[in-house]
Amino acid sequence: MAIPLYASTRVDLNGSWRFRIDRNEEGERQGWNNTLPPGTESVRVPHTWNVGKYDDYEGMAWYFRTLELGPALPGQHIELHFAASFYRSRIWLNGQLLGAHEGGHTPYWFDISSALRPGDNFLAVELDNRPTAQSIPGFALRLREGHRIWYDWWHYGGLVRDVWLTINHEGLIRRQRITSTIAANEAQITTTVFLANVSQSKNTFQIVATLYSPRGEIMGRPEVAEAKAAPGNSTARLNFSVPHPALWDLSHPVLYRMAVELRDQHGRLLDTREDNFGLRTMEIRDRHLFLNGEQVRLTGMTRHEDSPWEGLAETAGTIKADYDALEELHVRLTRPVHYPQHELILDYADRHGILLIPEIPMWQFTEAQMQDPKVISLARQMFQEMIEEDENHPSIFAWSVCNESEATTKGGREYIDLMRDWIHQLDPGRFVTYADNDIALGPDPKTEAANDVDFIMMNAYFGTWSGSEEDLVPRLQQIGRDYPTKMLVVSEFGYPGIFSPDSATADKIRVRTIESQLEKYQTFDFIAGAIFWCYQDYKSHQNLWPGQQEGYVDHGVVDEYRQRRSSFWTWEKRNQPAIFSNAKWVYDGKGDRVGFEVGLSGRPLDEIPSYPLRDNLITWELRDRDGNVLASGKQTVHDLQLATLVRGNWAAGASLPLHLRITFLDAKGNSEAATALDAYPLHFSGQRVEDMTQTPH
Secondary structure, three states, X not given: OOOOOOOOEEEEOOEEEEEEEEOOOOOOOOOXXXXXXXXOEEEEEOOOOOOOOOOOOOOEEEEEEEEEEOOOOOOEEEEEEEOOOEOEEEEEEXXXXXXXXXXOOOOEEEEOHHHOOOEEEEEEEEEEOOOOOOOOOOOOOOOOOOOOOOOOOOOOOEOOOOEEEEXXXXXXXXXXXXXXXXXXXXXXXEEEEEEEEOOOOOEEEEEEEEEEOOOXXXXXXXXEEEEEEOOEEEEEEEEEEEEOOOOOOOOOOOOEEEEEEEEOOOOOEEEEEEEEEOOOOEEEEOOEEEEOOEEEEEEEEOOXXXXXXXXXXXXXXXXXXXXXXXXXXXXXXXXXXXXXXXXXXXXXXXXXXXXXXXXXXXXXXXHHHHHOHHHHHHHHHHHHHHHHHHOOOOOEOEEEEEEOOOOOOHHHHHHHHHHHHHHHHHOOOOXXXXXXXXXXXXXXXXXXXXXXXXXXXXXXXXXXXXXXXXXXXXXXXXXXXXXXXXXXXXXXXOXXXXXXXXXXXXXXXXXXXXXXXXXXXXXXXXXXXXXXXXXXXXXXXXXXXXXOOOEXXXXXXXXXXXXXXXHHHHHHHHOOOEEEEEEEXXXXXXXXXXXXXXXXXXXXXXXXXXXXXXXXXXXXXXXXXXXXXXXXXXXXXXXXXXXXXXXXXXXXXXXXXXXXXXXEEOOOOOEEEEEEEEEEEEEEOOEEEEEOOOOOO
16 A cells, blocks of 8 residues: 555455454454454455344454555555444554544544554454344333334444545645525635644645535635644635525525645645535425525435445445436425435436435434433434435435424423534534324423424324324314424325235325325425335334334335335325326317317416426337327426427328427426327217327326
């Protein structure tokens, strides 16, 4: 491994590692932290041991690899980074304990400079995936106090995300926080650059920040700041003004880029950092959600980082395939699930216009757990790690502090208030909330922590856990009266398959749930969004119903292998943001079809989903019985705030049968709605006649 004298180097440590489980917890005692034990097997990192022969293994396991280094050079600062490992870790290098970390979804690092030696270096990682009453996620003691209750997704132990080294000299850029304000058609942008002087003496650093437009062009001259830094951490701030900024929104998710260089007093490059960000405003006014000053009402669904082939150690291909499917489903809002997400998911949401409400995995915690100092400390740590890693993503508009926990108790409310204040301190520009299932059951509004957060999220399973389907509307009416100033997002609704005898029957009810409950939600204008649980069936010990210990929870519009159910297509059709209407053929004087007309409009604000649609394209194709294209065309529609009439025409003489398909594409090129007309020749009483019926799709 070549070590540079200056600049910064990242060394990828993914790929081949050795692995061994430690059923008897004897690894450290037998010296595994210093020497490779017998009986290891080869694995590829990122990796989870809970796919394959150790599927349900709970306990300790170890990962090992050798780092080969040339002669160490004076002044080099080398760090070992983990993007995430589940759950508790202890790390050794050459038998020296570097440190430990708790939490399965957030990044951490260690300075390994003093522990390295020339030649081979032995790296050992011990992991423990066992939950406790004080871990997050942990035993959901609210379900059955005093029993060993699991959480409702799988305990995927392992090095589940990337591992790498960074090599620096004198100083490095730890991260940057990019904030903005937009007023009078101008954006004021500040990047706060977090620096580390890793030398043993004072240094004078030069920080150069360059702003790039969404087209990749340099915007003006780079901004330069000087910092005189003692050993340790410091910050520098640089400011930019952008007239007439391009705003990030759901249809136009435009991204700027901030590139930062750290140089020494002689101008030598020490480190670089680049972050994408978006310019946008998010407001809650009069119980409504506004993006860039325009009201939006959104729908979407959650998705676990889970599959039978990768578990939590997801590859880029699995993430993209699933989120491409969520794009087909018109997802514009998601939590997205109970824990901090892979960076590729956040990047996808940024580039495709999806709003996110990330969460830490506190599920079904009791008041005692929420008051436990260890739990509180761990929750604060997780949020700080998550926010410092993810805060520049424009797709994130709020943070969620827990899910289905005892928020109606004094201690639970104190936890939520404490976390709200902590997050507002870390990230003042975003909203704070939590996912509340008590509110669906009608608690005393005077005791509810829903009073204290920026907006309410409600998990609402009417038809199963929350009550009968007939209870939904009265409950929403009561919430409107109990919390007259609060906006509401339905953070979960859906239909769990355990309430039906088989999966096919469950999905029929799931279809009905989607259709009927979205119609009810949209009638309450203080409901700004509705999130379906969930995209796919996911692995769990299934503490959903007595006697179920393991397997896949039947809850998704696709199964665990991503096979689409009828509910997938129901959701896709019901959540189209644009609506075609009154499609009809146009005839010439001889009765030949020579064109069509169809109305097109965006959904109004008294429906869900509803959001601005601009710079759209309508395409159409006329095909014969063999699928040959007889005619085609396209029409630009700049704004669907008002209904528009779409027309197309062709020469007379097209013979039946005919199939005409008209498709609405949003500004990103996604198909968001479609309709069709079909015409067939029919025979009746020995005479040939034409069927004039239109068939919308």
